Amino acid sequence: MDLHTTSKTPVTLLGLGDMGTALARSWLAAGHPLTVWNRTPRKAAPLAAEGARTVATPAEAVASAQGPVVLCLLDDASVGETLDGAGLSGKDLVNLTTSTPAEAQRRAHWAEERGARFLDGGIMAVPPMIGRPETGGYVFYSGDPDLFARHRAALEVPAGATFVGEDPGHAALHDIALLSAMTGMFAGITHAFALMSPEKDVDRARFAALLAGWLGAMSTATHGVAAQLESGDYTEGVTSNLAMMAAANDSFLATAGDQGVDPRLLTPFMELMRRRVAQGHGDEGLAGLVDLLRSA
Template identity: 75%
Template sequence: MDHHSTSKTPVTLLGLGDMGTALARAYLAAGHPLTVWNRTPGKAEALVREGARTADTAAGAVSVATGPVLLCLLDDASVDEVLAGAELNGKDLVNLTTGTPARARERARRSGERGARLLDGGIMAVPPMIGRPETGGYVFYSGDRELFERHREMLEVPAGAMFVGGDPGHAALYDVALLSAMTGMFAGIAHAFALVNEEKDLDRPRFARLLTDWLGAMAGSGLGMAAQLESGDYTEGVVSNLAMMTAGNRTLLDTAADQSVDPRLLTPYMELMRQRVAQGHGDEGLAGTVGLLGTG
């Protein structure tokens, strides 16, 4: 740690997986006094050599914390288990574990009952992006706004910090929504490569560049969908309507059959499109399919 470390906010970090370790190194590099705990103690050895202190137990780490306690664990159940045996009164908790909005809200409520304040977070970055602002990584935060503002400088050390609302569940909701969109994109990429994979003379690197450029160009359609959902007019600004896209889906399916590719990654969404057209909304864009996904 550098000679300015005593003026920096002390940080306690629970969890030293790949992301937790990246967070730890970012705080050490920025000169924050750091205490770490991990279920497997050996993972802390390298960080100790770099200047971190270790705690024997999670409860012990929390009990001596004089600054925010960050949690970067496997899942919601791991967070609940770790906090169950800790004295939380007067503590500031920052949960950076990927979890559900409902569990985040419940955790904020229970933390408050135990005298603690909680920010829930969703990390939109992979470990190599942590501590490197030029990569564009950031973290969603929601819950106690005053707590966010008090520790903003510390929160911005590993990645950009974006407050998304006083509802403790909103950071997790934003996080999971974006990850869900990413998963759908990966499904499309996998299908695209499956179509071309058996072609002997096809230049895969060139195809990959074309694919990523095309996806980047199409990503802006999310802004138009948001505008339609906001206005309630699903025909606003439509260039390719559902009727046309649904008719075109036949070509996508026929090509998959010709290439001996299973279309299972595409057919569920195609069925939603077909259903919306059957309801008499063929002149709309894709925004109308959003309502078909609701289960309420």
């Protein structure tokens, strides 16, 4: 595709794993001129057949970039290795490589020292969700707000784009925070199915539907915790306080024992509840547990 005959922003993409390839195909489908590089050149061949321009080195890719240089690599160390020797002055770097908040902050400083503008991103999607807005996938971005505004149209092609602040580490922080909550949910799902597994007459599909509906209903608790943390009043809007929840834990543990299920996925959270109640805060909601975690 001739870069001079399209109004779509040219995109340069470094890294063609499963996610990088999905990103590439979404930009090609939307008509964006695309330059790609991958450490293993054979992964670029199918995209070349679909209209992408392939280059032999990251330095060549960066040098020819007329729009954002998007990185979707293995880890933060790979970013430094890949861009080593590339001329970054005046370039717009968009780093979609999974990293920690501290790594993103250091990488932003590293890019600025080399004359580049920098955005960090946290992808809240799996490859099959890319280029399919109906799936609800999106990407957190943080760093240079002007850079985000300049390239927002192109960045919104693969998935929704949500800017979460000028601190370059905030995209990674939001990413990890949401994934941490997801991990806790998965722990609860695993425990629930373990409780049901000995029962031969339980329809697993029906139980799964009940569980999904219940988790969806209970997810509204996030708003209550946020309101309590914002106001500093941890009793605000409480319907089931910590004392009630802690008392119910004995039934949870007894049932787990009866069903032959190891309770260790639940007991750390139960211990936080017990400690907070013992400190005299049984009338609170969950927000006080945040303070316990922060003081650990």
